[in-house]
Amino acid sequence: MITVSEAGGAGGQPLHMRLRSYFWSDRVRAAQTLLGLFWLLDGGLQFQAFMYSHGFPRMLVGMAQGQPLWLHDSMVWGAKLANANLGVWNTLFALAQVGIGLGILNRASVRWALGASLGWALIVWWFGEGFGMLFMNMAMPLTGAPGAVLLYALVGALVWPGAGPGGLLGRRGARSAWVVLWLGSAWLWLLAPSSSANGVSDALQAVPTGIAPIDSLQHSLANATRGAGLVVALCFAALSVLIALAPVLRWRAREWVALSMLINLVFWVTAQGFGGIPAGGATDPNSGPVFVLLAWTVMPLLSGEEAARS
Numbered sequence: 001m002i003t004v005s006e007a008g009g010a011g012g013q014p015l016h017m018r019l020r021s022y023f024w025s026d027r028v029r030a031a032q033t034l035l036g037l038f039w040l041l042d043g044g045l046q047f048q049a050f051m052y053s054h055g056f057p058r059m060l061v062g063m064a065q066g067q068p069l070w071l072h073d074s075m076v077w078g079a080k081l082a083n084a085n086l087g088v089w090n091t092l093f094a095l096a097q098v099g100i101g102l103g104i105l106n107r108a109s110v111r112w113a114l115g116a117s118l119g120w121a122l123i124v125w126w127f128g129e130g131f132g133m134l135f136m137n138m139a140m141p142l143t144g145a146p147g148a149v150l151l152y153a154l155v156g157a158l159v160w161p162g163a164g165p166g167g168l169l170g171r172r173g174a175r176s177a178w179v180v181l182w183l184g185s186a187w188l189w190l191l192a193p194s195s196s197a198n199g200v201s202d203a204l205q206a207v208p209t210g211i212a213p214i215d216s217l218q219h220s221l222a223n224a225t226r227g228a229g230l231v232v233a234l235c236f237a238a239l240s241v242l243i244a245l246a247p248v249l250r251w252r253a254r255e256w257v258a259l260s261m262l263i264n265l266v267f268w269v270t271a272q273g274f275g276g277i278p279a280g281g282a283t284d285p286n287s288g289p290v291f292v293l294l295a296w297t298v299m300p301l302l303s304g305e306e307a308a309r310s
Helices: 015-023 027-046 055-064 069-084 086-105 107-128 148-158 170-190 199-204 212-225 229-245 253-270 287-303 305-309
Strands: none
Touching: 015 027, 027 086, 027 107, 027 148, 027 287, 055 069, 055 086, 055 107, 069 086, 069 107, 086 107, 107 148, 148 170, 148 287, 170 229, 170 287, 199 212, 199 229, 212 253, 229 253, 253 287
16 A cells, blocks of 8 residues: 555655655656556446446457457357356456556556556457457557557556566567557558548547537548548558658657657547547547557657667
């Protein structure tokens, strides 16, 4: 348990300074704190009434449709297991995520909590997200592919305590992960779900928020992009390639990483509908804000700032 006396330095410091020292002492600790808050949010969302209804396992079974046989069967098995005693299993799911979040926020337990988060992220990405729909013809960067929980795992590896710049991945691994992530995004933009004539337009209207001005914006953008899916997809595929390679080529790395953050915030508002949280039934905030956290965490490594400081 975190106490005021533990929350940083000398007893004469103001409380806000102690809290800042404990939760925000540097970029790595700040990223750990934000990651812990994301896990707490996910745990809180798991306590929603919808998650205790049979709609939740039905949603999981629905995500299994069209997946490869091995993945389909494993996801259906997981949904049936949860449905057999939904109240108990869903409470355990929620408490696991809350425990990970609190563990990351507490300095004394951050290492084991991050380790648990890596394992739990794999479970959720498999049984809850169907590997971000990458094995079926539905994954779209606009709507959050490759999945928020995979990004949780990447951030967790990058901010592993005591492992130096780049955490478990190191500088080279962090850069490689960034390149793979964004080249993968470029490839997904060129596939049929994103590049079809109305793929982007349909995606923009798939997750209404229930917030009138945002829903109106979604509707306007959907009308503007109707029939122009291929053009939009080609533009974002090209942007994704530049975001992937600019840091490697040492070409205005910070600016391109900052652009990636802006793009994902726009996606989060327009196509992801704030993760569906305002409308209810969401299990996480979707990928938009987690992409922003990942980009902010890895920015010093991509721009060479960490190497220069060393």
